[in-house]
Amino acid sequence: EVQLVESGGDLVQPGGSLRLSCVASGITFDKSGMSWFRQAPGKGLEWVANIHEDGNPKNYMDSVKGRFTVSRDNAKNSLYLQMNSLTADDTAVYYCARGRGWCDFWGQGTLVTVSS
Amino acid sequence: EIVLTQSPATLSLSPGERATLSCGASQTISNNYLAWYQHKPGLAPRPLIYGASTRATGIPDRFSGSVSGTDFTLTISRLEPEDFAVYYCQQYGSLPRTFGQGTKVEIK
Numbered sequence: 001e002v003q004l005v006e007s008g009g010d011l012v013q014p015g016g017s018l019r020l021s022c023v024a025s026g027i028t029f030d031k032s033g034m035s036w037f038r039q040a041p042g043k044g045l046e047w048v049a050n051i052h053e054d055g056n057p058k059n060y061m062d063s064v065k066g067r068f069t070v071s072r073d074n075a076k077n078s079l080y081l082q083m084n085s086l087t088a089d090d091t092a093v094y095y096c097a098r099g100r101g102w103c104d105f106w107g108q109g110t111l112v113t114v115s116s
Numbered sequence: 117e118i119v120l121t122q123s124p125a126t127l128s129l130s131p132g133e134r135a136t137l138s139c140g141a142s143q144t145i146s147n148n149y150l151a152w153y154q155h156k157p158g159l160a161p162r163p164l165i166y167g168a169s170t171r172a173t174g175i176p177d178r179f180s181g182s183v184s185g186t187d188f189t190l191t192i193s194r195l196e197p198e199d200f201a202v203y204y205c206q207q208y209g210s211l212p213r214t215f216g217q218g219t220k221v222e223i224k
Contacts, residue, residue: 004160035213037161045153045161045204047213061212095160101208102151104172106160 002026002105004096009110016086016114022079022096022107030074033100036081038092039109046092049081050100059100063089086114118143118207122216128224135192137219139205146209148183152190155218156201164203165190195221 008020024032035050049060049070058070069082079096091114097103119142129135139150148168153161163172165181168188178193192199200223205216 044202044218045155045206045215047206047215050213059211097161101149101213102163102166102206104163104166106162108158108160 002098004098004105004107006094006096006107006110009094009112011113011115012086013116014087014114017082017084018086018112020081020083020094020096020110020112022081024077024079024096024098027098027105029077032098034070034072034079035097035100035103036070036079037095037097037103037106038090038112039095040089040092043092048094051079052100083112086112088114090114117212118145118210118214120205120207120214120216122203122205122219124219125217126220126222128222129195130224131195131197133195135190135195135199135221137190137192137203137221139188139190139216141186141188141207144186145207148188149207149209150181150183150188151206151208152179152181153204153206154199154201155204161204192221 003025006022036048051058051070067085071080093109095109097106121140123138150168152165155161168183169181180191182189202218
């Protein structure tokens with residue numbers, strides 16, 4: 001059974017940082033490109049970033065470039081999203097998913113709330 | 117950036133009826149790289165269709181996808197109770213990946 005489990009979501013103040021993790025099981029992680037998506041309250045799905053199975057290339061949506069960094073540790077079957085300089089607009093449920101184009105497996109998400 | 121416009125915003129139908137959801141792209145999508153997802157509150161998005169018309173693994177054949185130029189369609193031939201949800205189209209032919217704003221299929 002495939003499982004993608006996100007963690008690290010929390011309440012953080014504007015300007016703060018947070019690191020999300022996603023642990024995968026049931027897939028050949030080191031042969032899988034991966035993506036991060038998010039859904040803000042009351043809004044639709046939004047792509048955030050993706051990363052090749054080897055760790056490069058990495059791609060980002062414009063509004064997070066320079067603030068977010070996607071990375072992975074294939075030895076730990078883990079995907080990460082380092083988020084810096086957070087603003088209220090980053091408040092969302094963040095999902096990890098397998099794939100860099102369409103994604104066939106998704107986690108259930110972790111909630112990030114940016115508020116003072 | 118490719119803008120995807122979904123219509124209608126909300127579709128009110130009864131179980132057993134046919135649902136037709138539209139997704140229009142602002143420009144040609146390379147290789148018709150468009151996917152459809154079903155999303156219910158609190159759950160992970162569920163992939164339905166990729167490559168405009170190929171069903172993902174385990175998706176019943178009442179779900180079908182088609183394309184004509186830059187207009188994409190998801191059809192649910194006969195709605196089952198579990199099909200009432202929000203549906204999103206997503207293009208992956210170019211960066212940034214983009215989604216439509218979603219169509220909510222609700223029980224009439």
